[in-house]
Amino acid sequence: MEICSAKGDWVLTREDGCHNLLPYTIHADYDKILILWHIATELCYITEEGNPENEQEISKVLSDYMLYLLIMEPSMMSAVAGTVQIRFRDTCATAKLFFRERGVLEKEEDGHKVDMIQACKSILDIPMVVNPSTVKGDTSKTVFFDACNLAKELKKLDKDKWKILSKVWVELLSYAACRCNANNHATQLSKGGQLISLVWLLMVHLGLGDQFEVSEDHQTDPQSRDENHQQPDQRDDDLV
Numbered sequence: 001m002e003i004c005s006a007k008g009d010w011v012l013t014r015e016d017g018c019h020n021l022l023p024y025t026i027h028a029d030y031d032k033i034l035i036l037w038h039i040a041t042e043l044c045y046i047t048e049e050g051n052p053e054n055e056q057e058i059s060k061v062l063s064d065y066m067l068y069l070l071i072m073e074p075s076m077m078s079a080v081a082g083t084v085q086i087r088f089r090d091t092c093a094t095a096k097l098f099f100r101e102r103g104v105l106e107k108e109e110d111g112h113k114v115d116m117i118q119a120c121k122s123i124l125d126i127p128m129v130v131n132p133s134t135v136k137g138d139t140s141k142t143v144f145f146d147a148c149n150l151a152k153e154l155k156k157l158d159k160d161k162w163k164i165l166s167k168v169w170v171e172l173l174s175y176a177a178c179r180c181n182a183n184n185h186a187t188q189l190s191k192g193g194q195l196i197s198l199v200w201l202l203m204v205h206l207g208l209g210d211q212f213e214v215s216e217d218h219q220t221d222p223q224s225r226d227e228n229h230q231q232p233d234q235r236d237d238d239l240v
Contacts, residue, residue, distance in 0.1 A: 030080035039147035055162040062169035094144040
């Protein structure tokens, strides 16, 4: 239950050398955390050298899937979405402006495919920003520079970062799954279902979450309870 109520911070408090990552999970809206960690995961994944490992692939797949749900399936994430559309729009606008200033988008406009590795490395070349609001402005909800800082902190963990990232994404998936309305999960079944719904069903089966908690006083129909309470009195009258 403790894990299911956490938004990535549970594992960070228990893994060595991860306390620098806690500011990117605590005291923040879920949609901000998700977009922030998605960008950081993408930056680490694309710039990683060598063959992908299992935890690396898990992190990448869950990262892509959770962002897909947040943007394309808002009904599944309505309980945790917050200001996702504004945050996503501002972050995309900041990224486009950043790439345009560095001439990265010019390749795309000329019909040449943008080099994703070079584009991501150009983001990681940004100096660490102590207070991103001084760069982005107080009114903007972009997480672009925060994600850059987070990616650099993750890079310091070397290969351990994928173990941490995979656990953080499982936490974020579980957090959203147990907060999604049961009707929304049921609606998805007619469309083929979603991974988040399978996670939700498994959590319910294991007694995690509060969607189906029923107290003893509410396990039977109220009318039948009234009838049951009346029966002893009726028997007593018959005996008299």
